[in-house]
Amino acid sequence: xxxxxxxxxxxxxxxxxxxxxxxxxxxxxxxxxxxxxxxxxxxxxxxxxxxxxxxxxxxxxxxxxxxxxxxxxxxxxxxxxxxxxxxxxxxxxxxxxxxxxxxxxxxxxxxxxxxxxxxxxxxxxxxxxxxxxxxxxxxxxxxxxxxxxxxxxxxxxxxxxxxxxxxxxxxxxxxxxxxxxxxxxxxxxxxxxxxxxxxxxxxxxxxxxxxxxxxxxxxxxxxxxxxxxxxxxxxxxxxxxxxxxxxxxxxxxxxxxxxxxxxxxxxxxxxxxxxxxxxxxxxxxxxxxxxxxxxxxxxxxxxxxxxxxxxxxxxxxx
Amino acid sequence: xxxxxxxxxxxxxxxxxxxxxxxxxxxxxxxxxxxxxxxxxxxxxxxxxxxxxxxxxxxxxxxxxxxxxxxxxxxxxxxxxxxxxxxxxxxxxxxxxxxxxxxxxxxxxxxxxxxxxxxxxxxxxxxxxxxxxxxxxxxxxxxxxxxxxxxxxxxxxxxxxxxxxxxxxxxxxxxxxxxxxxxxxxxxxxxxxxxxxxxxxxxxxxxxxxxxxxxxxxxxxxxxxxxxxxxxxxxxxxxxxxxxxxxxxxxxxxxxxxxxxxxxxxxxxxxxxxxxxxxxx
Numbered sequence: 001x002x003x004x005x006x007x008x009x010x011x012x013x014x015x016x017x018x019x020x021x022x023x024x025x026x027x028x029x030x031x032x033x034x035x036x037x038x039x040x041x042x043x044x045x046x047x048x049x050x051x052x053x054x055x056x057x058x059x060x061x062x063x064x065x066x067x068x069x070x071x072x073x074x075x076x077x078x079x080x081x082x083x084x085x086x087x088x089x090x091x092x093x094x095x096x097x098x099x100x101x102x103x104x105x106x107x108x109x110x111x112x113x114x115x116x117x118x119x120x121x122x123x124x125x126x127x128x129x130x131x132x133x134x135x136x137x138x139x140x141x142x143x144x145x146x147x148x149x150x151x152x153x154x155x156x157x158x159x160x161x162x163x164x165x166x167x168x169x170x171x172x173x174x175x176x177x178x179x180x181x182x183x184x185x186x187x188x189x190x191x192x193x194x195x196x197x198x199x200x201x202x203x204x205x206x207x208x209x210x211x212x213x214x215x216x217x218x219x220x221x222x223x224x225x226x227x228x229x230x231x232x233x234x235x236x237x238x239x240x241x242x243x244x245x246x247x248x249x250x251x252x253x254x255x256x257x258x259x260x261x262x263x264x265x266x267x268x269x270x271x272x273x274x275x276x277x278x279x280x281x282x283x284x285x286x287x288x289x290x291x292x293x294x295x296x297x298x299x300x301x302x303x304x305x306x307x308x309x310x311x312x313x314x315x316x317x318x
Numbered sequence: 319x320x321x322x323x324x325x326x327x328x329x330x331x332x333x334x335x336x337x338x339x340x341x342x343x344x345x346x347x348x349x350x351x352x353x354x355x356x357x358x359x360x361x362x363x364x365x366x367x368x369x370x371x372x373x374x375x376x377x378x379x380x381x382x383x384x385x386x387x388x389x390x391x392x393x394x395x396x397x398x399x400x401x402x403x404x405x406x407x408x409x410x411x412x413x414x415x416x417x418x419x420x421x422x423x424x425x426x427x428x429x430x431x432x433x434x435x436x437x438x439x440x441x442x443x444x445x446x447x448x449x450x451x452x453x454x455x456x457x458x459x460x461x462x463x464x465x466x467x468x469x470x471x472x473x474x475x476x477x478x479x480x481x482x483x484x485x486x487x488x489x490x491x492x493x494x495x496x497x498x499x500x501x502x503x504x505x506x507x508x509x510x511x512x513x514x515x516x517x518x519x520x521x522x523x524x525x526x527x528x529x530x531x532x533x534x535x536x537x538x539x540x541x542x543x544x545x546x547x548x549x550x551x552x553x554x555x556x557x558x559x560x561x562x563x564x565x566x567x568x569x570x571x572x573x574x575x576x577x578x579x580x581x582x583x584x585x586x587x588x589x590x591x592x593x594x595x596x597x598x599x
Binding site: 031052053055057058060062063064065066067068069070071072073074075076078093094096097098101102103104 | 375376377378382384424425426433434435436437438440441442443444445446447448449450451452453455456458474475478479481482486
């Protein structure tokens with residue numbers, strides 16, 4: 001197992017904030033919109049340096065999505081910022097008609113995704129957003145794994161022409177990917193090469209997959225770990241190549257098991273190369289109030305759950 | 319004036335014939351408010367807008383128009399074709415397989431003149447505000463126009479947008495309301511009353527003007543007046559009274575023709591009342 005270390009822990013939303021600020025410096029067409037959550041989205045640096053290119057919309061997310069769509073007409077690249085729940089479920093039809101169907105170059109940037117929002121509870125913990133967004137034709141869906149990757153992803157989507165959903169979160173987690181990484185939309189990142197089982201993880205679950213990989217190594221199991229930061233378009237080639245080698249797969253995501261990364265992988269495998277799969281995901285449930293760590297344990301998203309899933313899926317190998 | 323009122327009335331007459339023939343041909347679509355708004359669209363595209371039929375999506379340096387109540391696509395398509403955005407003959411493809419003239423307007427098939435999809439109601443004003451903000455950012459002095467239905471105002475997103483535009487001084491925006499008092503299930507006052515719209519818009523901080531949208535002289539004058547009010551710190555709202563089905567005696571003033579096409583006999587009766595002025599497609 002390749003050794004991963006970290007010296008710092010940061011939240012992925014701060015990676016977005018840093019990326020947005022840098023994007024603002026690199027391209028004068030970058031504009032930002034927020035629905036009364038500037039501090040939560042870490043947009044302060046952008047607003048300080050580019051006050052004329054920031055629109056405070058107030059608590060009116062539907063209007064924000066429409067305004068963002070309109071701002072592409074005339075050449076701007078709008079980045080909207082609010083919580084994941086209010087970035088997707090609340091405004092699904094606005095995104096569907098005014099952004100996705102209309103082919104608008106809007107970057108929907110969503111913080112506080114998943115259970116790790118913590119104490120605010122289920123009203124704010126969306127676990128269906130990946131599914132909602134990946135079903136929209138033409139929508140790119142990205143869920144980066146740490147601060148550095150989120151910053152790099154924010155800059156990469158600036159240069160991509162078309163609608164993007166960028167999902168990130170609130171808790172501080174290890175920063176373990178390189179600061180100067182090149183982020184390629186739709187390209188998997190090989191975290192660890194192995195031969196016994198493929199572990200595919202996205203977002204906050206990638207570090208947990210690394211911790212699980214270390215435990216599996218102690219048990220004599222050589223896990224291949226892949227970071228899928230782009231859920232759509234899916235890097236089918238990387239996934240197939242790995243599963244053809246290992247013969248089984250565990251998918252890990254901080255999302256409902258319905259509609260997420262795991263189902264995308266299942267669709268790929270059932271149509272190309274049948275292999276057993278286990279899902280480490282929320283089991284069709286809403287969340288609740290508690291600390292992020294307590295919730296990740298209760299909803300079975302811990303490294304130990306990944307280890308158990310790996311052991312289980314390996315037994316089903318032909 | 320680029321055209322006399324009489325010339326504009328002749329164009330609107332042809333547009334009404336197009337609307338009726340389009341919805342009749344596919345036995346679907348929305349003739350009622352399309353007929354009611356034919357004068358507004360004609361005045362806007364042939365007299366008021368500074369626009370370029372050599373369509374460019376970014377619309378830099380030209381006035382933009384957004385249709386929020388997308389179901390009245392027939393009248394928009396007719397006016398776009400008759401002002402040179404595409405061949406008039408393409409109107410015959412309305413709502414048919416592989417057409418650019420979808421039931422509700424969209425950018426998806428690349429129809430010139432359309433900058434955002436509409437149909438799911440209540441979204442157009444927000445998009446127009448975004449485009450207007452960018453015109454200001456780009457130092458582009460041209461204007462942004464919208465049309466919304468009155469029934470459509472029951473959608474909550476509108477009121478987010480009505481609140482936003484005056485606060486942010488979006489004074490390069492002229493929003494018109496098709497105030498015909500009708501919606502699918504009946505008169506608006508019975509379905510969900512809009513009450514005193516003018517007072518509501520004024521309370522939100524808009525500069526409100528009223529107009530008769532079925533009098534070519536008056537609607538043209540009203541739009542020119544609205545234009546003169548831009549750049550003064552407030553968005554402009556044109557509360558435009560129209561009659562659904564205007565121009566056809568058995569269609570006028572009722573919600574019954576909101577989304578129902580005429581049959582063969584009804585089409586003939588209707589066309590007999592409307593002069594062919596520029597040649598049917």
